[in-house]
Amino acid sequence: MATVYFDAATRRYSGKDVPPAVDAITLDIEDGEFLVLVGPSGCGKSTTLRMLAGLEPVDDGRILVDGHDQKGVRPRDRDIAMVFQSYALYPNMTAAQNMAFALDNSKVPKSQTKERVAEAAKILELEDLLDRKPGQMSGGQRQRVAMGRAIVRQPKVFCMDEPLSNLDAKLRVSTRSQIAGLQRRLGITTVYVTHDQVEAMTMGHRVAVLKDGRLQQVAAPEELYDRPVNTFVAAFIGSPAITLVESGVHDGRAEVHGLPVPLHREVAGVAGERVVVGFRPESWRIVPDSDTEALQLRVELVEALGSESFVYARRGDGDEDGPDAERVTIKTEKRAGVEVGDVVRVRPVEDEVHVFDAASGERLGS
Structure with a gap:
């Protein structure tokens, strides 16, 4: 578990005349918190997440994890586990092999790897699916395998980039409750990106609303709904x-x-x-x-x-x-x-x- 601090973090994709994709975001995420980044397409929420994971550079400002500046730290060395929208599973590997892949690359002892995979499979109710390959599983099952791959690493921070957007409506509802319950059980600091404001309001301890790369408001879901700071937040939150x-x-x-x-x-x-x-x-x-x-x-x-x-x-x-x-x-x-x-x-x-x-x-x- 860890604290995360965005200190005026900025990301630019083009020249100075083009507005930054992420514009001087300052955001303090507590140890063990489930924070949701939400906003319309193109608002910079996924870029913000990728900056934290080390997949995008920070052009100005900085990002601290447990008080340590992440500048120059490679993604593999950040102790941050990423869950992608596309699952990103290896099709030729079983669920167990997909979940163990990062541990095998890190030379974790096989006995310890097997134990971690079994524990994650039990948490995610994947015990009967460990020998199946992704092509033999439903979208929800594949997403749980992707979650398991992140869990076995026992990271300081989970980064989740719209992990439910490929699921149908009914499965999205059940899976988001599983993710929220899992985060409460594990207590791992989690930064979760979604464009779905219902997802944001039902899952996050706090929700950060972005527009055009700028942070509009960070608050508990009830406060966002009851006291939006501007007309954009008022119109975006609530259905x-x-x-x-x-x-x-x-x-x-x-x-x-x-x-x-x-x-x-x-x-x-x-x-x-x-x-x-x-x-x-x-x-x-x-x-x-x-x-x-x-x-x-x-x-x-x-x-x-x-x-x-x-x-x-x-x-x-x-x-x-x-x-x-x-x-x-x-x-x-x-x-x-x-x-x-x-x-x-x-x-x-x-x-x-x-x-x-x-x-x-x-x-x-x-």
């Missing part, structure tokens, strides 16, 4: 996505499609002339038709998910190019009785309103 509406500010109130929304005193005191107001799906309440001052919406789509439903609705006549085209997403109970074409009236939960500066996108208030 279905948050509803963001730009509004003017008058007398301490914003206006959402004609509905006045009071702002907290601390927010109203620092807000400029325009703000962006955000509402999570669960922060809307459907109110009786008699509440004529509530926001009136026409339902376009209902996603019934069994225990709950998500209602997508718009104000106005549904013209997507019109001035009132912004869609509002509302979470409802299982039997809310809302159907496509219905007209509903809604109000936001005032204590759950997110407010951001319209110019900078930065969060206003706590």
